[in-house]
Amino acid sequence: MERLVTGSGPASDGDVETPVRACSVRSLSDRFAAAHRLTPEAVLTRYRRWLLAGEAVVARIEDRPVGLVNLVDDPLRPRATDLALLVADDVQRRGVATGLLHHALGAPARAGWAVRATVRDDNRAAIGLLRTQRLGPVRLASFEAGELTYEIAIPA
C-alpha cells in the first residue's frame, strides 16, 4: 500500500475543521456514538472541544489534516484512558487510524495502560478496527443500550 499518512503530531484548533468537513453525518455520529444525526456544522459549534480533548493527535497527508485521535485519561483509574478516533471519509480504510493508534499508543509511556473505546453496536468499521489492532489483546468490557465498550490491554 502507498504510504498515505505523511505526518502525525499534537492537534491544534486549526486541525479540526478540515477533517470534520470531510466527514459524513454517519461518520460524525459514529465518532460521538450519538443517537441523533450530527452534521459538520453541529460538530464544529457544539462538539469541537471534544476533538481537542486530552492527548489529541492529528494525522496529515501532505499539509491536509485527515484524522484525529483523542486519549482522555480516566482520573479514577490509574493507567486507563478513553480512546476516540475520526478519519475523513475519502481516506478511510487506508491505514490512517492504524497509524494514529500506533503513534499515540505505541510509545513506551503507554506500556501497561488499559485503553477503552465505546462504539455503537452497528459501527462495523470501529468494531473491526478494535478487534484487529495490534497494540494488545482486546476484550468486550460492557454491552449496554446498543453501545459496546472494548478494552485493549497494552502489554507492560
Ligand SMILES: CC(C)(COP(=O)(O)OP(=O)(O)OC[C@H]1O[C@@H](n2cnc3c(N)ncnc32)[C@H](O)[C@@H]1OP(=O)(O)O)[C@@H](O)C(=O)NCCC(=O)NCCS
Ligand atoms: C473507525 C475509523 C476510525 C477507522 O479508520 P480507518 O483509517 O478507516 O481504519 P484503518 O484503515 O486503519 O483500518 C484498520 C482495520 O480496521 C478494520 N476496518 C476499518 N474500516 C472498516 C470497515 N468499514 N468495515 C470493516 N472493518 C473495517 C479493518 O480490519 C481494517 O484493516 P484492513 O483494511 O486491513 O481490513 C473510521 O472508519 C472512522 O473515522 N469512522 C467514523 C468515526 C468512528 O466510528 N470512530 C470510532 C470511535 S472509537
